[in-house]
Amino acid sequence: MAISVSKKNTRATKKVEERRDSCRGFFNSLLCRVIFRVPAVILLFVLIFLWSSSATIISGNMVHVCVSSRKLNNLYCLSAGAQPNFEISLPAVRNSSTSTEAMPGAINRETKETVQPVAVVKNAFDDARDDEVAIAMKSVEEQLEMQRSWISHSNNQNCDERGIFVYDLPPKFNKDLISQCNDMIPWTDFCRYFTNDAMGEPIPKLGKNWYQTHQYSLEPIFHSRVLKHPCRVYNENEAKLFYVPFYGGLDILRWHFKNATDDVKDALALELMKWLQQQRPWLKNSGKDHVFVLGKISWDFRRYRGSKWGNQFLELDQMQNPIKILIERQPWHPYDVGVPHPTSFHPHSDDDIVSWQQRIIGSRRKHLTSFAGATRPELPDNIRTLLIDQCNSAGEGKCHFLDCRSGQCAGPETVIELFTESEFCLQPPGDSPTRKSLFDSLVAGCIPVLFDPFTAYYQYPWHLPEDRSKFSVFVDQEEVRQRKVNVVERLMKVPVQEREDIRSYIVYELLP
Structure with missing residues (x-):
């Protein structure tokens, strides 16, 4: 499946609870203490598909990414583009640190600094809390309605010499993390889950299409698939989308149950940001046409002050422009895109x-x-x-x-x-x-x-x-x-x- 998503240009500052308290903290912290009107600016396209082959299509100024989607030879597509009348308008928050100047070959954007974040103050009374929850739910539902409006069912299968560029990252950002599979979690040997392009070992009892796929294997699965994508390009000047194959979920997973400092948990993500800021495509459009695929939940990348759980990867200023694809999104971040957990079923035909x-x-x-x-x-x-x-x-x-x-x-x-x-x-x-x-x-x-x-x-x-x-x-x-x-x-x-x-x-x- 493919996605087009508008972008925001400011840092989110909402707190998240520790993972072990995430359900309770999720409502107390987010629904009742700090609810922001989520800003956005313009649209960006992004490819997403986890378990089948796909194709990118470009017609005029529109970009489509289509997948076979298991629909028996029918393609399923979503679109985005820079057509004059094709835009998603949402208010943007102030203090944007990102230039919105149109770049050649990039998606045009326009920032409207008209709305400041509105925090909902926690009130001890039940009726006030109900009002806060209603406001929060309305915000989420408006986002979902907007996101559904990006869906296209076009069947065009032409890449038009434009497509997806996959960064060849230094191995410490992905391959080296895989090599630590036997020490990822103290009581689990992850190595068996990373065979067969991260689908895991076969399960003959269930049939030829079943594998021991781990729920946190999204990153290497997606990476393997997109490397074979028919619209992958090797020249960055031909790309409309830039995929950063950083295994951020595996990076933070290895520190969950170890006595690691915040500096240690944040180190690799900060190194990645330094590396990206030296790349011409990133500088050209401030990361707005970049996508990350992360195999853990959003809260693991949004450590709040005083907590020891997770890191600050998604709270970095530089990470407010790209699309983040995760198995669980933060509901008030429209650029957190939720996708299903990998299952063990991987049909071939x-x-x-x-x-x-x-x-x-x-x-x-x-x-x-x-x-x-x-x-x-x-x-x-x-x-x-x-x-x-x-x-x-x-x-x-x-x-x-x-x-x-x-x-x-x-x-x-x-x-x-x-x-x-x-x-x-x-x-x-x-x-x-x-x-x-x-x-x-x-x-x-x-x-x-x-x-x-x-x-x-x-x-x-x-x-x-x-x-x-x-x-x-x-x-x-x-x-x-x-x-x-x-x-x-x-x-x-x-x-x-x-x-x-x-x-x-x-x-x-x-x-x-």
Whole structure:
């Protein structure tokens, strides 16, 4: 898939919570303390696709990036460009440090310094808090509406001698990080996940298209794919998009559970910025036509003052212009682009897709619902314990709980088999709002039950439909927390025909 996105030219200063408190801090810090009107200036195009080949197309001044998208030979495209009447206008904040002068061959931009950031002050009273949350949600929804407006379904497949330039970075920014795979996390050997172009080792039990793919493998997967992109160019003067293959997620992952100083955690990203500032394409357009793909969540790159978790990569002034593609975006940064976690399913052909569709659409769903996960006792507001209690007390065939504390979820085989046997799959937030398991359930044809809109609805506007009822069931986590609803009983009331309609949409519309 491809994306076009407008840019902002100022540094974001919102705080983020430590990862272990990210769900709770996410709402307290962001929704109630500091909400900014997110600025933007003009548009930029960007390529995005994780698991299939793609092609860049340019017609007139418009740039399209198209992918086969598993749609059985049909291309799926998104566009951006510099047409006179093609622009996305949003107010920009003051103190922009980036020039908006039009560059030859670059996307034209115009900065309007008309709106200052408006912070929402936390109020102790519930009604004030509700107002703040409403303002925050409205801001996010406006962003999503804007982002969806960038989608194009053009079928043009001509690159027109312009395309994607991939930087050949010094190996310390990517390859050397891969070589540290056996020491990335103390209790895990990551090396087996980086074979087969980072898809991991094959899983014969599930079939030829299944691999041990780690949820943090997005960076090398994307890098491998874009190197083979048909519109990749080797002359920077022919490029409309510049991809920086920095494995920032692997960089910060190696420091998560070690006693490293902030200077150590920030060092490699700062070195990268110095390197980029010596490159002519970066200087030419201040990074506005550059894209980074990061295989960790946004909060890991936005360490706030007083915290020891993560680094400051996405808070750097230089990083406010480029597009950042992540498995979980910061909802108030329009240039944080959310993309699905990598799954273990990597089909090689249309026939592989059709074969899997036939298998899961005809699968015997012997469980009404299931939950694969573990409790989060360190997060008192998390609803997992309540869901597990409801599941375990539901009775035979109603709900199956797979306890991931026992190691049963270490490989995808057990989880995928459970999901293919379940009508619904519970997807509560974990350490952060998003879950790889959401996409595992979709691949298995299991209808996801979501409890937090930030798990999917506010994350993936290019991958999931605006109408959430087409592919999911939503139960407000606050109702669960207050014991106002028994989730299993509610799911029992969903008509069989409605279940079949949702599953058909997932299998035949989303999965391709």
